[in-house]
Amino acid sequence: MPLTSRRRDFLKAGTAFTACSLLSASAKAISPNGKLRTAHIGVGGKGAANLKSVASHDHVEVAALCDVDTQRLATASRGYTDAETFRDYRELLDRMADRIDAVVVSTPDHTHAPATMMAMNLGKPVYCEKPLTHDIYEARRLRLVSEKKSIVTQMGIQRHSAATSRRVVAMLRSGVIGKITRVFTWSFKNWGYDGAKLQGRHEAPETLDWNLWLGSAKLRPYHPDVYHPRNWRKLIDFGTGTLGDMGVHIFDTPYGALELTAPKWAKTTCRTPTGIGHPEQNVVEYEFSGTKHTTATLHWTWLDGAHAPPRAEDLQLPTGAVIPKQGSLCIGEAGSLLLPHVAREQLFPADRFRNYQPPTVAGDDHYHQWVNACLGMGETSADFSYGGPLTEALLLGVVANRFPGRKLAWDPKKLQITNLPEANKLIRRTYRKDFQVENL
Numbered sequence: 362m363p364l365t366s367r368r369r370d371f372l373k374a375g376t377a378f379t380a381c382s383l384l385s386a387s388a389k390a391i392s393p394n395g396k397l398r399t400a401h402i403g404v405g406g407k408g409a410a411n412l413k414s415v416a417s418h419d420h421v422e423v424a425a426l427c428d429v430d431t432q433r434l435a436t437a438s439r440g441y442t443d444a445e446t447f448r449d450y451r452e453l454l455d456r457m458a459d460r461i462d463a464v465v466v467s468t469p470d471h472t473h474a475p476a477t478m479m480a481m482n483l484g485k486p487v488y489c490e491k492p493l494t495h496d497i498y499e500a501r502r503l504r505l506v507s508e509k510k511s512i513v514t515q516m517g518i519q520r521h522s523a524a525t526s527r528r529v530v531a532m533l534r535s536g537v538i539g540k541i542t543r544v545f546t547w548s549f550k551n552w553g554y555d556g557a558k559l560q561g562r563h564e565a566p567e568t569l570d571w572n573l574w575l576g577s578a579k580l581r582p583y584h585p586d587v588y589h590p591r592n593w594r595k596l597i598d599f600g601t602g603t604l605g606d607m608g609v610h611i612f613d614t615p616y617g618a619l620e621l622t623a624p625k626w627a628k629t630t631c632r633t634p635t636g637i638g639h640p641e642q643n644v645v646e647y648e649f650s651g652t653k654h655t656t657a658t659l660h661w662t663w664l665d666g667a668h669a670p671p672r673a674e675d676l677q678l679p680t681g682a683v684i685p686k687q688g689s690l691c692i693g694e695a696g697s698l699l700l701p702h703v704a705r706e707q708l709f710p711a712d713r714f715r716n717y718q719p720p721t722v723a724g725d726d727h728y729h730q731w732v733n734a735c736l737g738m739g740e741t742s743a744d745f746s747y748g749g750p751l752t753e754a755l756l757l758g759v760v761a762n763r764f765p766g767r768k769l770a771w772d773p774k775k776l777q778i779t780n781l782p783e784a785n786k787l788i789r790r791t792y793r794k795d796f797q798v799e800n801l
């Protein structure tokens with residue numbers, strides 16, 4: 362049994378130990394000074410922020426840093442001079458397997474699954490950025506393997522642990538607005554690319570190992586500006602567009618609150634596919650089977666780019682209601698709940714809820730929650746058993762944007778689109794040989 366689940370069982374048995382006694386009891390996998398030794402894969406961009414957040418826990422020792430860009434690696438390592446540095450995560454995991462306890466993955470989306478699975482194959486707990494994976498198949502495999510091995514995991518949807526999200530979950534489940542009939546979700550952001558095919562041959566910067574950056578993806582020439590850093594999320598081979606990127610944060614609270622599972626179908630309205638980028642604007646519709654918090658079926662709409670925010674009349678909000686640029690609206694049989702992205706929720710109609718007292722709910726630090734769980738204290742709130750199905754649901758909409766106007770009927774057990782066989786090619790991609798990983 363992996364050490365982490367042994368520790369969890371230990372706690373469940375009701376033993377009242379302090380963090381320190383747990384750490385010292387956990388002898389083998391924790392460093393001699395009683396700290397969780399972390400390895401960080403991808404340390405620029407969000408990876409730099411994740412490094413700081415994880416390292417701010419008193420019981421963390423940053424043991425290894427990895428980035429394919431030496432400039433970013435050098436910047437990150439300035440704050441952690443004792444950490445060993447690597448350009449290739451495979452080498453890190455191979456060489457440091459017995460000197461690290463847990464792994465943080467903050468690379469572009471197409472590298473999430475290979476790096477995470479390799480770490481889990483070694484039995485290491487993983488914090489992996491959102492969306493969990495690039496492909497639906499990968500999300501399913503990460504979930505199944507994490508469950509089989511009882512590995513402590515967390516997906517990087519940090520607002521999931523915040524007080525606002527937890528309060529809204531409690532409100533929706535309490536039935537304050539009755540059973541939910543429709544959900545709207547949206548973001549004005551444009552992580553799409555409708556431009557032309559990329560031309561010309563360009564040298565990658567000296568600091569960047571382009572082959573390692575491509576990783577499991579097919580080889581192709583480097584091009585400035587469109588891939589590294591951050592713009593890869595616009596391109597179909599590396600990112601998941603605005604839906605995968607922002608949608609995962611915005612779907613999270615209503616999806617989790619309503620205890621939804623797999624969608625029955627998804628349909629995207631967008632421009633004709635170009636084979637290069639995700640569409641710059643989408644409208645994605647889903648239907649979910651009902652749960653105890655919803656009517657018999659639930660219709661869910663996502664809008665992004667210039668399609669967001671939705672029209673006020675579609676949201677059935679009173680005149681004058683301010684519609685945020687990003688957020689969600691749950692329409693229930695007895696009212697509506699508007700949740701702007703990163704702001705407080707509002708109930709409508711305002712008169713009906715004037716005297717309503719929302720539940721008092723405490724927030725939690727998403728990163729420290731994962732570290733604590735790795736150390737046997739408590740559990741994570743967005744493990745792969747949650748993050749996997751949420752990511753699968755989102756990614757069905759991403760697949761649908763390659764077949765605009767077609768309703769893709771989904772069989773989650775078989776992991777198949779049942780009415781459009783050619784779409785199934787997009788459920789799982791083939792990795793380059795050197796980046797194939799056991800269990801994927």
Ligand SMILES: NC(=O)c1ccc[n+]([C@@H]2O[C@H](COP(=O)([O-])OP(=O)(O)OC[C@H]3O[C@@H](n4cnc5c(N)ncnc54)[C@H](O)[C@@H]3O)[C@@H](O)[C@H]2O)c1
Binds near residue numbers: 404469470
């Ligand atoms: N949770 C959030 O709020 C949030 C916010 C931003 C980004 N993200 C997620 O974080 C991830 C990274 O996004 P970003 O905006 O920081 O991208 P980025 O391109 O700015 O940074 C990615 C970093 O990973 C490095 N990298 C790329 N391939 C690598 C590999 N194979 N091995 C090691 N390092 C590698 C890059 O050099 C770079 O330093 C994405 O999954 C994104 O969705 C999450």
